[in-house]
Amino acid sequence: MEKKKIAVVFGTRPEAIKMAPVIHELKKHSHFFEPLVVVTAQHREMLDQVLDVFDLVPDYDMNIMKRNQSLSDVTAEVLKGIEAIFEREKPNMVLVHGDTTTSFAAALAAFYQQIPIGHVEAGLRTYDKYSPFPEEVNRQLIDNVTDLFFVPTDETKQNLLSEHKTEAHISVTGNTVIDAVHYTKNTQRRHEVLSLMESGPDQRWLLLTMHRRESYGLPMKNVFEAVIELMDGYSDVEVIMPVHLSPTVQSLANDILGHHERVHLVEPLEVDIFHRVMAQSFIVLTDSGGLQEEAPALDVPVLVLREKTERPEGVKAGTLKVVGTDKHDVVTSLKELLENEEAYFNMATAINPYGDGQASKRIINQIKQYFN
Ligand code: UD1
Ligand code: UDP
Secondary structure, three states: OOOEEEEEEEOOHHHHHHHHHHHHHHHHOOOOEEEEEEEOOOOOHHHHHHHHHOOOOOOEEOOOOOOOOOHHHHHHHHHHHHHHHHHHHOOOEEEEEOOOHHHHHHHHHHHHOOOOEEEEOOOOOOOOOOOOOOHHHHHHHHHHHOOEEEEOOHHHHHHHHHOOOOHHHEEEOOOHHHHHHHHHOOOOOOOHHHHHHHHOOOOEEEEEEOOOHHHOOHHHHHHHHHHHHHHHHOOOEEEEEEOOOOHHHHHHHHHHHOOOOOEEEEOOOOHHHHHHHHHOOOEEEEOOOHHHHHHHHOOOOEEEOOOOOOOHHHHHHOOEEEOOOOHHHHHHHHHHHHHOHHHHHHHHOOOOOOOOOOHHHHHHHHHHHHHO
């Protein structure tokens, strides 16, 4: 069989983390596949951190990031720029991930050139078009042009079946983020945040991240104020927040959280360090998608700072609790976990529903079968 050229396209930090294990696996099958790594660089610094940890060098780097970029900026730049790359390289398949604007625009460009599309982490849904925004609509649009669906769980498969997608085109693989967690376990690098945590072994460390567009403004302000309110009653609690580079997040976090001695605002962490920080945290507080999948694998309870989640498996398993962004609700949920040992134990010991770290292998096997 002639080698198949597989273009793997991504642009943001979480896509890179979740596609890196797929690229590693493609490279192991070099007699079948020629991987072509295309980064849009919708993110710049946060993407480069991941490329570095996973030792990846892109074949194409579109370098599109602008400060405070609008969704139209990203969509237009990716759509137009990637057209030329696909025309030149003529990939046999394009792989995109999840629900970012990079993934949506790349899938649309592949569709226009009638190139088969594989969607990694397909099928997640809230069925609320503004939550998360614009990701819910991005992933629905991507799934309308997808040929091969790689879904993390049976629940996600059901979403696609209810949308009348063809069952034979759907594979339940687990989430590749668990593959990534297995990979980062092997690095031993040090970081000052790890030293900080080790310097206070009796402290309880809360890991906070927030970045969603629908959280900008009041929801984020409420959560940050809730954290400050809580701190006064618990002298053994410290907060670590690696602050997303979005200028909106930076400014709110600095204004509200930047002046408390037990709240530590740090730069985005490299993912291997971040996983170790998470593993040593007492509670994760987040509106992130990826963290909702990683924390159950690292036995840390997650309070989800959103009204809805597309990850109901984690809620059912007991690791995730959707608390929203109301100040009082956030404080109450935090206090419960800090004071009620049984509630804490139940969340921390729930089973991880997102896979066994072999998702990338299953994805590559399915792609092989597709070409056979
Ligand atoms: C994007 C994705 C979101 C994903 C998130 C992961 C879309 C619409 N959103 O949101 O689904 O959850 O990434 O983090 O695709 N910035 C930098 N350096 C970086 C990264 C970002 O300076 O390395 C700043 C830039 O000013 C940029 C802003 O952050 O304009 C926002 O980045 P953008 O990619 O537009 O949106 P995110 O909120 O990061
Ligand atoms: N992450 C990281 N460094 C950080 C914060 C997060 O490497 O300082 C990783 C985290 O392990 C997860 C991913 O980034 O795999 C989540 O990215 P983000 O929350 O930005 O996006 P989402 O998952 O919500 O799309």
